[in-house]
Amino acid sequence: MRALIVDDSRFMRSHLRQLLERSGVECEEAGDGHEALRLLRVCECMFDFMLLDVNMPRMSGLECVKALREASLGPEMKVMMVTTESDNSFIESALNFGADEFLMKPFTAEGLREKLAMMGLAA
Amino acid sequence: MTRSLHKGGPLDATSLEERLHRLQSDRVAQLHRTATEAGTLHETAFLRDRGAFEALRNIVLPRLIAANAAIRRLRVWCAAVSTGQEAYSVAMLLDELLPDLQDWDVKIVGTDLSTATIEYARRGRYRRTEVNRGLPARLLVRHFLREGDEWEVKPELRRLCEFREADVCVPLAGAQRFDLVLLRNVLLQIPQADLGRVFANVHRQMAGDGVLMLGTGEQAEDWSDLFYAEFSAANWYYRPNAGE
Secondary structure (H helix, E strand, O other), X not given: OEEEEEOOOHHHHHXXXXXXXXXXXXXEEEOOHHHXXXXXXXXXXXXXXXXXXXXXXXXXXXXXXXXXXXXXXXXXXXXXXXXXXXXXXXXXXXXHHOOOEEEEOOOOHXXXXXXXXXXXXXX | OHHHHOOOOOOOOOOHHHHHHHHXXXXXXXXXXXXXXXXXXXXXXXXXXXXXXXXXXXXXXXXXXXXXXXOOEEEEEEEOOOOOHHHHHHHHHHHHHOOOHHHOEEEEEEEEOOHHHHHHHHHOEEEHHHHOOOOOHHHXXXXXXXEOOEEEEOHHHHOOEEEEEOOOOOOOOOOOOEEEEEEOOOHHHOOHHHHHHHHHHHHHOEEEEEXXXXXXXXXXXXXXXXXXXXXXXXXXXXXXXXOO
């Protein structure tokens, strides 16, 4: 299983990578939405899921999920927003733009695992 | 101390022996309760055990809904409900499965031995770590209101649920027969000597065509012959034997 971790915090990317790699998930990283889209366009490898932060420079997670769904980049790829944003209206917008799930920071390893399992991803 | 001065308190007794006896038994009961609560696990989450909730959504609840369609009434008992997530999860499933839910008489009774967890369940407010576990985002926005750092269950779901402090060995006062009983992930915490009584109590309070669901890996056969097992969609269910 392959994951794309998109977050402007190197610490958070590293934390998520460690949690996922423990379960045998191969990870790639991007520092913002723009870089994530570039990776998805040029990279021939397919990702099973993307963990996407929201507040990032250049391109936010919300803009990113909207753009990648409109362009059908990785149409089978599940997208989970991983963010401190937690207003109902925000969550609804993200889901309407094409996100599949939402995990609020801070989260536990178990919380992450449960959310992935919920999306049919047994990490 | 104030309590003992009230009529009916431990000191409202005629003889010194009786007063002492009441004081001791009151204290022992309190200690027993405190020890039991301290030894009880309160591990829970929304939609805990996806397989079981898929079975509820796809098999158990649709069958119960069909069986009760004429009277439009459903009674669910979540025994050992802890902080309430299981009861609210069942309520969310019923909201999904019953488009005309407002025309049904639905009551989900959650019970637990612990006063603190029952108060928590009644409050219906959950922290970030709790809504982050097991609860799909779509259900979070549909059924919860954000209140500062907490998420509160919306009134339309709360009105379906009732929480009571109760021992699973003791009959629930005034309860109607339950169509569905969830007694999940709790058997290990009950002394083996009491399990027969627990199943007898559950059996007494179930509708004749009701369903009992235990936790994954839990079974009733070793402790009671009041139920028979059915297997469907990778889950075991128990039906009450008739005429007991």
